[in-house]
Amino acid sequence: MEHLETFTEETRAWLEENCPAGMRRPMRREEDAVWGGRNYKFHGEDQRLWLERMAGRGWTVPTWAKEYGGGGLTPEEAKILKRELKRIGARPALVSFGIWMLGPALLKYGSETHKKEHLPRIARGEIRWCQGYSEPNAGSDLASLQTKAEDKGDHFLINGQKVWTSYADKSDWIFCLVRTDPKAPKHEGISFLLFDMASKGVSTKPIRLISGSSPFCETFFDDVKVPKENLVGELNKGWAIAKYLLTHEREMIGASGIERLPGSDLGATAAEVIGTKSGTLRNHLLRADIVRHEMDWAAFLLTLERARDEAKAGAGTGAVSSMLKYIGTELNKERAELLMAINGLQGLLWENEEDPEPPLSRQWLRSKGNSIEGGTSEIQLDIIAKRVLRLPQGN
Amino acid sequence: MALVISQEHDLLRDAAKGFLAEHAPVSALRTLRDSDDPFGYDPALWQRMTEMGWAGILVPEKYGGLDFGIVGAGLLMEEMGRTLSASPFFSTAIMAATLLKEVGREAQKKRLLPQIAAGKAVVALALDEGRSHDPGGIKLAAKPSGNGFVLNGEKTFVLDGHLADQVIVAARTGGKAGTKSGLSLFLIETDRAGLEFRRRTMVDSRNVADITFAEVKVDGDQLMGKLDEAYEPLEKALDVGRACLSSEMLGTASEAFERTLEYLRERKQFGVPIGSFQVLQHRAAHLFSEIEMLRSVVLKTLLSLQASDASSSFLASLAKAKAAQVVGLATSEAIQMHGGIGMTDEFDIGFFIKRAKVASETYGDYYFHADRFARIKGY
């Protein structure tokens, strides 16, 4: 206890001294998020300083071991750090697929060489990663993927196509699922490879979303040579790694609504926009929908908290991530719908010169993807039914 | 405050599970109902529960109780919600004990709390006067007279009302109906002249009574707490009750759901278990997620009440509203997924929806608490 108190005090003092003022304001624009990478251009000196200082302490990935660029914090210490960051309204110093997805997978399945090579670079934001899972014919049925990797002695030769690869055009490396045994049953011929997106034969083509931006791409591999040592885990045993990584992705997507949408207190936003009369919102039908949603949202946040506390106490299960993803993303969409209802036509502006924030309409449209990316809601329900509830398989 | 159940509480839960499975399963409720039992609960069972210390779970040690706290009381309610066990636990060990602790005079506490802990007194709370919960709307009048008061009015659906030894009555001593000030609480023996009890038969086969107060005279020292200022302590006690009811509903929802899952695995149609149909799988998975959300909310609410956090009323309303939604869904889906057999009296699943609905109405339904939640949040 005493130790935690000292830790709290020291953390508070350090943050006070080191978190630049510009990093203590809410993130409003796309460029407020720092993704890092070889070609990353910071938007202002504060971003660069904040990342440098946090990474210097290993606090971009507080619970990773120090030798891998982490802070070596215990879960309790990490919780305190998170709380202190929140207290001063600090932005994350770095956001990335490396932190959320690849890092945890490498920590569990990577060789010592892989960990030493990749984890510190992720922690410092030097390498930006993308996820090469989905293909044109392998979406929900991901294990049917066809991108092939042929054994050529000292290297694999990769040919095929990925799709919906988020930020492929901005990323330095890819963690990629490839078929290494076309004859084996579909789950047993998949391997997990890491390679440089600058390799000869890799090309990307951005795809525009309904929300107007182009965050994801088609990604093509045309005779790409990948050194053998870039294989993570054993040959043909990549599916277990892929699934483990997905549990981290799902929990992250489920929880993403906490930071993403503005007007996070729907009741207060509605009261401000629509007005109240004798203490209740003027629009009674909308009020009923808002309160129902807000109660579910509060219940979801508590469930997220409980899942994390239980995981810390060693009682968590991987399938919980499916539940969190399902609830979190469905609520995210509903929240966006309610924000649209509160804002009327104002919310439907496509460009808004008066506001630096992306217009609500685009955020609303983007939210529709939450229940698709990382595995659709239907697939999450399938996983819960099978792995948690142990219901019989269909024929 | 980590959102996990401590080992100590896990042990209590395990003990309760074993005890209730043996002594108070759903079939016991069926027997009570079918025998038109005048009590509506089994006094011998209540004695056994008392021996386990349950009657005194919230009673301080110096008054002969266990003082185990609200989290423990909630866990017991959850287990009772699974077996639908009828007893005066909620009315007496939770509501009456909480109110006595909060606002009882020392003499009242000294006399009654040990009796409650020993299972020797059933104490009911006479609060509402209409169809739906409305603590502000109390009209029953207590007029000063001599060194005491005279009470006139009606109370409805008083839990364990007709078999209680004492009632705690919420009465209006000032202010207008619909206002929060001017409410007072009195502790009255049920054999006082002018009291008339009428048992009402409810869908869940438990005990409630309507009570008429006609010129009921009480002494000044029967007042609990401060004159005209009962609203706040009453709300506080009600929040404890609401949290515990939510916990009971969590138990009922979980049990109805688990029985349904069993059936989904067992029942075959079209040559396969019906649980292999994706449409049912997805509804089950959705329901599972809803129950897990309720579990988080209930645990947080119990912990925060135990720690006397400022956010307790907001959480209690969240819990009670969410519990009503979830247990409603769980018990309706239970019937639907059982098909025809779910509609039969012979099959137990019907008992769950009946108790769930009464618990949902008690001390505020979904709409009451959704409204309260929004008001606390300023809209």
Ligand SMILES: Cc1cc2nc3c(=O)[nH]c(=O)nc-3n(C[C@H](O)[C@H](O)[C@H](O)COP(=O)(O)OP(=O)(O)OC[C@H]3O[C@@H](n4cnc5c(N)ncnc54)[C@H](O)[C@@H]3O)c2cc1C
């Ligand atoms: C914004 C966004 C970002 C993404 N980023 C990445 C990324 O970085 N890397 C990457 O690899 N992928 C990414 N994806 C792809 C994503 O993982 C897939 O889109 C998703 O898994 C669904 O696959 P699909 O699009 O082929 O849809 P399909 O699988 O064709 O599904 C179509 C519909 O059918 C339903 N369906 C499918 N199978 C079943 C079933 N068995 N039972 C019931 N219903 C079913 C689905 O739920 C869906 O409603 C991203 C997607 C989005 C929207």
